[in-house]
Amino acid sequence: MTFVVRAARDEDLAHLYEMAKLTGGGFTNLPPDRRALKTKLDRSHAAFARDEDSIGDELFVLILENTATGEVRGTCQIFTQVGQRHPFYSYRISMLTQHSRELDRTFRAEMLSLTTDLEGSSEVGGLFLHPGERAGGLGLLLARSRYLFIKAHRQRFGGRILAELRGVIDEAGGSPFWDGLAGRFFGMNFQDADAFNAINGHQFIADLMPKHPIYTAMLSETARAAIGLPHPSGRAAMRMLENEGFAFEKYIDIFDGGPTMTARIDTVRSIREAREARIVAVDRDGGTEALVAHGRLSDFRCAYGDVRAVGDDVVINEECAAAIQAGEESRVLHVARI
Incomplete structure (x- = not known):
């Protein structure tokens, strides 16, 4: 599924x-x-x-x-x-500290400021x-x-x-x-x-x-x-x-x-760890589970998939490729599932 x-x-x-x-x-x-x-x-x-x-x-x-x-x-x-x-x-939660010399006491009051x-x-x-x-x-x-x-x-x-x-x-x-x-x-x-x-x-x-x-x-x-x-x-x-x-x-x-x-x-x-790559193959041989995204604006789609690196390129599994409507030569973003 x-x-x-x-x-x-x-x-x-x-x-x-x-x-x-x-x-x-x-x-x-x-x-x-x-x-x-x-x-x-x-x-x-x-x-x-x-x-x-x-x-x-x-x-x-x-x-x-x-x-x-x-x-x-x-x-x-x-x-x-x-x-x-x-x-x-x-x-914004802030703190106001006030000191009374006469009482020799310090008062700290928490405040909410708009x-x-x-x-x-x-x-x-x-x-x-x-x-x-x-x-x-x-x-x-x-x-x-x-x-x-x-x-x-x-x-x-x-x-x-x-x-x-x-x-x-x-x-x-x-x-x-x-x-x-x-x-x-x-x-x-x-x-x-x-x-x-x-x-x-x-x-x-x-x-x-x-x-x-x-x-x-x-x-x-x-x-x-x-x-x-x-x-x-x-x-x-x-x-x-x-x-x-x-x-x-x-x-x-x-x-x-x-x-x-x-x-x-x-x-x-x-965002920091996501990488862009070109799909060089789609198969069923497995890989590291990741989030994979493809498409721009209304064509954007993201799903879990198996990703294997081949140099700077990737291979992804067939089910993920179908879900995100990507194929060989498509460019995708991927980040490891944590």
Whole structure:
């Protein structure tokens, strides 16, 4: 059974909607709203159709397909440059140290400061794998295919990249961080705010939230405990990001307090280690398991395959070649599976 990552098409809308209903809330980039998802697909189509190698404000939506059945089993997204239509806000966790000579005591206060430090970064997000497929490294295929896409279209992306991880959501579907901070200013519960945010974006939070630093000591204990923690379902994603070279540099989402991971694009492991090569043969003789990508823009396809080096060229297995629609003399990107 072979799975391939490819560009999303209009006929994928129904599959995206069904997956969006399985996310459990707080998954901003995959809202369970057909109109919002159609808007995303339209924006993605425009990005795939533009052939210029220059950076813009674009979104690419990719799909994981079972090549044997044609079923869509996962999705992910890549944003070329955030903060171009609206400011891209984050909270930055900082520390203020003060000393009282009279009391002979030093006080350290943790603060959240509203910032647009990450504006202009590229972003990877919207990764969702169907619960029935969470085995066999398919989440890793989806996640790392984005980096091979970036490598293949490097001029379309910036120098810095980020990934926002969903924050802690309680058993009732609420957000301790929202309830302890933003919810006090909006008169909305998290579920209502989440639904509005998924369709309209979180600019409304940035517009109405106080711009001065917030002392975390003033928040509830549950809100403080959620700061910078990923949703339990996002812990594996956080480890994958760390393996790629992303780090948590004290930026959190202003909506649910989840961690924002950042890296320099050219230091991301899959981008740094990926190699371009010409296929000199396609056979069944095996090799080292790798991610192999072929094609540009809407023709981009990525799958697992067996790769053998022959000098600067490669031999790949037949199943992979069929999945990525490549043959002898095709040029591919490949990186070892880790």
